[in-house]
Each structure stands twice: as structure tokens, then as C-alpha cells.
Amino acid sequence: MDFELSPKAAEYQAKLLEFMDSHVYPAEQVYAEWRAVNDPHALPPVVEELKAEARKRGLWNLFLPDLGGLSNLEYATLAEITGRSPDIAPEALNCQAPDTGNMEVLHMFGTDEQKKAWLEPLLNGEIRSAFAMTEPDVASSDATNITMSIVREGDEYVINGRKWWITGAADERCKIFIVMGKTDPDGPAHRQQSMVLVPRDTPGFTIVRDLTVFGRHDQHGHCELRFEDVRVPVTNLIAEEGDGFLISQARLGPGRIHHAMRALGMAERALELMCRRAADRVAFGKPLAAQGVVQQQIAESRMAIEQARLLTLKTAWLIDKHGAKGARTEIAAIKVVVPRIAHEVIDRAIQIHGGAGVSDDTPLAAMYTWVRAMRLFDGPDEVHVRTLARQELRPYLS
Template sequence: MDFDCSERTRDLIARLDTFMEEHVYPVERERHEFVIDPANLWKEWPGLEALKEKAREAGLWNLFLPHEYGHWSPGLTNLEYAPLAEIMGRVPWSSEIFNCSAPDTGNMEVLAKYGSPEQQERWLKPLLAGRIRSAYVMTEPQVASSDATNLEMSIVADGDDYVINGRKWWISNFMHPATTLLLVMGKTDFDAPRHAQHSTIIVPKDTPGITVVKHQRVFGSLNSPGGECELRFEDVRVPRGNLILGEGRGFEIAQGRLGPGRIHHCMRSIGQAQRALEIMARRVENRVAFGRKLSDQSSIRQDVARGFCEVEMARLLTLKAADRMDKVGNKDAKDLIAAIKVVAPQMAQNVCDRAIQSHGGMGVSDDTPIAEFFTINRFVRIADGPDEVHMSQLGKQKIREYNASNAR
């Protein structure tokens, strides 16, 4: 494994760092104040489109899409993208500036990998151009959706259409004003083998029969402008041509979608942890309590040192997972993807917790981004599968693997 950045990656890192310094960090507070103002609920900050245009012009666009997606991709590997996603993660909303934000990234990968030419023309192209946004509609309130085979929404063929009925919740990005497209997972055959019952279908957001049951708060926030929603689908009718790949392929699509999404979360988590550690270091160097700088306290130095070690370990595991994905594919790298999905958000949560403590009361305010980083990573420990599911599957895989080995 060689984790030295290629010349192309070094150039992109330098350009992205410059872009963040010149265009993103200076407006971070302005954007934050806009989106938390109740008068601006479900509205995007007005300065976003200008920044997206600057990012396009700078060649910092769609960097997430791996090279194996051919002409749709800018040609980066997962390993090359990792340090770029880390930089974007330092300001969590900034990924959208570069058209690299979830859930759009996963939906674009699905359409690029599995979509028909017609689906790609109608939906993938405007997503890649950043003209529309999307949501992934999977989780359901009445079942444990961490086991995707539990999903019960029905997708029933009826003439030239499919008719969809059921409930979904924690649907991120549904309220975003640019969201036009939903990728919906449900059952097309309740009697098929367990992993062949589900399908994934494209549903335009404005299709009749979709109702917002409630807006769901995450740690007290509505997360405008995208939000999380509980939805009801009642006799929602879409054309048969909206089905992706074919009936019974939904579980396969979901697994293919979630692997890259999980590691992207981890890349951004590392950026947040790194920034929290840097903010902490500056704070303790400039704060005096009981006649001594906080940075002179041994316990504070140990917290900074521990944070550095943890960030570096998680970063290396992320790079190893990305390198494995590039060399052998997502399926054969699933052990490392699971491992880093468990490690990175918990690591970021720990680092942020210490950074919060070193700031005292300021740490739990929004005067710094650290409290937001903490809550994001607590949420990420559930998003795309909770820690317990990843550890259970990883443990099962390693027990089987080690018992098959003759090593002593």
C-alpha cells in the first residue's frame, strides 16, 4: 500500500484548500445564521449557487464518483478522493458546493451503475450537473430497517405502472427545494426468496399520493433546508420504466449503494475530528485558568495527544479501506468498510467531546462548529447501518475466515 498522494491529488488538495479558505470558511457563519432562522425554513442559503458555479469553474466538481464509472466520472479513485472528502468534511454543508453531498452521491452512483439509458438521461445528467437534488427512501417506522429485508412497502405491478403503498421515515433531504427525485425501496414479490423480494424504483417527488406525516428533528434540529421526514405513500403510481435494474434487485442495489456512502461518511468524520482538534489546540493555548494556560496542564496535553493518535489511526484505516475498494471492489473490501464505519464516527465523537470540554460552556454553543460535529457523528453511528450491525457482520466474517485458516 502506497498512501502518498499522486501529483493530481496533491494539485486537487491545494486547489480545494485554497477554495475553502477563500470562499467557504468566510461565509460559514453567514450560512449558519440563515438556515437556523425560522423565517428561512426549507430555503437554501442564497449564496450557494454562486459557490457551486465557482467550484465548477475551478474543476472541483463530482470528485466523489469513482473512475470505474467511465465517462460519468472525473476519474479519481476512492483513495484519491479520501483526502478531498476530508477537507470538505471540515465544513459539513460544503460538500454540496462541489456536488459531493449525500444522499445525492449514492443516488448518482446507483443511476450510473444500474440505471437504463433513459433513466440516466432524465435523472442522472441533471444530478451530475447539480441542477436537482434527490432523496433515498428506504427506512420504515414499523420494522427494524437495519435489516433491509424487513422492509414492507409494497410496489405492485398494475398494467403499465407500479403502484406504491407504505410508510417511510428518516428520509433525509426530502424538504430541500431542489429535491426532485426519490429512489424508493420496497417489495415487488412478498413470496420470493428473502433477498429477492425487494426492488428500487424512481419516484418523482411531486407524484400524487405522497404525504409528509411529520418533520423529524435530530437532536432538536429540523436540519433545514433538507430535513428528515416521515412520509406516507398511498396509491402512488409511476411508470414501469422507472424500475431500476429489474424486479427483485433492490437488495443488491442497496448494498452496492451503501458501501461507498459509508466510507464517504468516514472521510468527512475525519475532517471534522481534525478540525475540532485544531480548534481545541488554539483554545487551550490562549486560555488561562488558575494562573496557568490550559495548554500547560498535563491532562490537556494528553487529550490533544490522544486525539492526534486516534485521528491518525482512523485516517490510515480509511485509506486502507479505500485502497482495497479500488483494487478488489466494494464487495471484497466489505470488512474494512465495516471496520472504518464503526471506528471513524466514534473516534470523531470522542475527539469532539474532549474539545467541547476544553472550551467549557463555549463548547456546547454554536460559537464553534464542534458541538455540531459531535451531534453529526452521533447520528452517523446510526446512519447507513448502526454500529452493532456492522460489528455483528464483521465478527461473523472474521470468525469464519480465521477458522478456515491453518495458521497457528
């Protein structure tokens, strides 16, 4: 197992680090100030400026191996860097969730017509998309629970049901939704679900509200959706009827690497801010950095980040070698381990910053809420712990 960067990945890393210093970090305050006085879901113009600059530098669509030419392991290091500025850096590179997962789905399973209509504008950064699986009335940690109905009537599918926590839906650039529902409620548990493409302007489709995350409205939003006799042509089906669960699992493997590494980028930035604060702030006659309890918090944070990063890189390496199925245990593990560690590190940084840590004068508060939410989205910790336990126990129970 070799985690050394290839020359190509090292070149991208150097270009991205320079781009972050020269363009992304200076844009953070511009982004925040614009959102403070405008529609919270409108896109600050500075993001389009960053996208144009990133594309000019060749920092574009790096997440998709067939386009960027990077393996999951190589891209992981770049995803970590973008996580240091999570609101704008991933989108500047057209490597933001949920679009990356949706582009992977269309790339792997879409028809030529679907790719032309939706994948191409997504790859060009012209539109955005959403992935609609989670529902308010059932425990969506079990994907077989979903109740949305997708019924074929002639040359159309008729869709009825509700979804919520659908990331990206509040942004008017979100033009297409990949929607998961049941086409065969009486079939085998993992063949009941299918996925269809629903354009934003389809009659009967309503964005009910944007949900806050710890009182915050993200620019792209996390919305509740209602589908009332929504009709789409059968050509909007992705792959075949009954393939929905399979597609959802294929979508999650690389995406978990991206999420985990971005979270580690947040943790690294939090540790950096923690060290600077400890060195600069004087209390009781000496810098905080001279206090043993602060030194321990810094050391614990460094050790935890290193452990989590190594596990995530191992997982990326396994996906490259054996596919997501061959890394199932590790994918579940990083989904639990990384958000926990990032949450702990950011929490320590907040504590050392005192009152400034819970304000928006630093990025810590926003990072804190996001990594806490990570312990719920894409499946709560308990589901992944259950998966790990079953894998460990299997040899002893067979």
C-alpha cells in the same frame, strides 16, 4: 499499499484547500445568519454562489471515478477536507450525500432515459434527490425487513407504505426519490426487494414531517414519508425486479468512505479548535495547554485520528483494487471505528471549550450531533460489529 497522492490528486487537494480558506469558511457565518431568519429548509443563496465558484475552479463531481478521474483512495483525501465544513463544503462541490450515492446508482444501473431525466440534472447540481429505505414500523437495520409494497398493475407499479429519516426530502430542490420496497414478498430473502424512481409531485406521495436530530433541523431535512396508492410507470424500475438489495449494497461501499472521511475532517477541525483554545485560554494562572490532562486529551485525539484515517484509506485502496465486496470487512470496520473516534475527539474539544463548546458559537455542537447520528444511519454499530465477528469466526466454525 501506497497512500501517496498522485500529482492529479495533489493538485485537487491544493485547489480545494485554497477554496476552503478563501470562500467556504467565510461563508459559514453568512449561511448560519440567513437560516436563522428564513425558512430553515430553504437554501441560503451563498451556497449557489459557492457552487458556481467551485465549478469554475474544476472542483465538481469529484466523487465519481468515471467523471472526476479520481480513485476512491484519491477522493478520500478530498472528502476529508470538505468534512471540515460539513453543511456547505460537500454541496459546493456537488459531492453531498445522499445525492452522491443516488448518482452512483443511476450511473451504474439506470436506463438511458432515467439518466437523462434525473442523473444529468443531478450531475449539474440543478436538483437534489433522496434515498427512501428506512421505515418506522420495522427494524430497518435488517434491509430484508422492509414492508413497503410495490405491486405491478399493468404498466404501472402501485406503492404503499411509510418511510422515515429520509435525508434531503425537506428541501424543495429534492425532485426524485429512489424508493426501496417489496415486489416479491414470498421470494428468497434477498430477492424480494426492488427500487423504483418516484418524482416528488406524484399523487399519493406525502412528506409528513421533518424529524429533528437532537433538536436541530438540518437545511435539507430528514423526513417521514407516506405513500398511498402511489403510481409510477414500470419504466421507473431501476435494473430488474428483485435487484433492490444488490443495488443497496453496491451503493454503500464508496459512500461509507465518503462519510468516514468527512467525519475525520470534522475531527481534525475539532482538534485544531481544541489546540487553539488550550493555547489561548488561561485558568488558575496558566494556559490550559500547560495542564497535563489537556495535553493527554490532545495527544489521544491525534493518535486516534491517525489510526482511523489509515484504516479508512486502506479500505478505499481495497475498494479500488477488489471492489466493495473485497473490502466488506473493512467497510464494516470503518463504519464503527470512525464515528466513535470522531465523537470522542469532538467531545474533548467541547469539554475544553467549556460553555462555548455546547453553543453555536463554534461548529462543535453541530458536529457532535452529526457524528453521534452516524452510529445509527447506514446501519447501527451493532450490525457492523456482527458482520466483523462473523468474518473472524468463519474459519473456526466451518
